[in-house]
Amino acid sequence: xxxxxxxxxxxxxxxxxxxxxxxxxxxxxxxxxxxxxxxxxxxxxxxxxxxxxxxxxxxxxxxxxxxxxxxxxxxxxxxxxxxxxxxxxxxxxxxxxxxxxxxxxxxxxxxxxxxxxxxxxxxxxxxxxxxxxxxxxxxxxxxxxxxxxxxxxxxxxxxxxxxxxxxxxxxxxxxxxxxxxxxxxxxxxxxxxxxxxxxxxxxxxxxxxxxxxx
Numbered sequence: 001x002x003x004x005x006x007x008x009x010x011x012x013x014x015x016x017x018x019x020x021x022x023x024x025x026x027x028x029x030x031x032x033x034x035x036x037x038x039x040x041x042x043x044x045x046x047x048x049x050x051x052x053x054x055x056x057x058x059x060x061x062x063x064x065x066x067x068x069x070x071x072x073x074x075x076x077x078x079x080x081x082x083x084x085x086x087x088x089x090x091x092x093x094x095x096x097x098x099x100x101x102x103x104x105x106x107x108x109x110x111x112x113x114x115x116x117x118x119x120x121x122x123x124x125x126x127x128x129x130x131x132x133x134x135x136x137x138x139x140x141x142x143x144x145x146x147x148x149x150x151x152x153x154x155x156x157x158x159x160x161x162x163x164x165x166x167x168x169x170x171x172x173x174x175x176x177x178x179x180x181x182x183x184x185x186x187x188x189x190x191x192x193x194x195x196x197x198x199x200x201x202x203x204x205x206x207x208x209x210x211x212x213x214x
Contacts, residue, residue, distance in 0.1 A: 001025040002060050002111075006042055006100055007067025009034035010164050012119065015186035016064060023190075028055075032067075042067050042096030052103040059110035062193065064117045065097045072135040086135050093139035097146060105159075114159045117193050119148040122165040122206070127213045144204055144214060151202030160201040164189055167207040180207075 003020045007013045007205035009031035017029045030051065038054070041047040070091045071085045097118060108114040122128055124140025144163055151161035166189055168179045188207035196203075204212045 001062070002028070002058065003062045003064065004028040004030065004055075004060055004066040005066055005101065006030050006040060006096070006150040007032075008064075009037055012169060012182060012185055012189070013064075013066040015182045016066065016189065017097060018063075019186050019190050023184065024099060025061075032069075040100075042069075042100055043091040045099055048099045048103045052107070055104070055107050057110065058107060060104055060107035061111040061116065062115045063101065063104055064119065064193075065100055066119045067096055068093050068119065070133070070136045072133055075133075077132075077133075077134075081134055085137075085212070089135045089139045090142065093136075094142045094146060094205060097143055108159050113197070114194060115196050116147075116150065116154070116159060116185040117162045117189070117196070118143060118163045119166055119189075120144050120147065120163050120204070122212055125204075125213055147204075148202050148214070155198055155201050158198065160196050160198050162200070163202070164192055164205060165204070165206045165212055 003025045005013050005017055005027065009016045010030040017027050020027050028038055030038045032041045038051065039047065040051050068088055071089050072081055075081050081210045101116060121140040123133060123137045124144045147161055147163040154161060158196055167185045169185045170181050185207050192205055192207065194208060204214055
């Protein structure tokens with residue numbers, strides 16, 4: 001089994017890489033700039049293309065789109081949320097997902113039962129209107145929508161797409177006050193991805209197996 005994970009130099013991504021390696025999978029670990037890892041800047045089409053060229057005709061069983069940023073945490077509605085933060089956030093959280101999927105479709109097509117996992121957030125759900133974090137929320141809403149539409153288009157090709165809320169996790173992004181540790185999130189995500197198939201493609205689920213409203 002060949003797994004490729006974006007943004008896997010720390011946090012949930014690094015945890016997923018460790019978990020899949022423990023299962024005996026071959027894991028391609030990518031990050032924008034981390035020594036010893038495969039370089040991938042998901043915002044740069046050339047970087048994505050270089051990665052695809054490196055993979056060549058190798059089959060890819062599972063693509064986990066984990067790279068993400070949360071640049072507007074704690075911003076004020078009165079003077080925060082600068083325009084450049086919108087562009088930077090969407091470039092990683094939305095466009096980056098699409099570019100990576102698009103470039104690696106030939107590799108996914110070579111696998112027997114290929115899967116794509118998009119790490120989104122319940123903060124992108126239309127039911128979680130608690131205010132604030134407008135840029136992050138909007139980007140994750142777009143990522144959920146992207147995943148849903150990819151699921152529709154890729155189902156005839158036999159590629160299943162799952163969209164997941166990893167929980168509020170104690171990472172650099174989630175903060176020390178988050179609800180769960182990385183290990184719990186990773187364990188749940190691995191279990192969810194394991195049962196993903198064409199029948200459940202397009203589902204938006206939490207790390208612990210609950211269906212989430214869009």
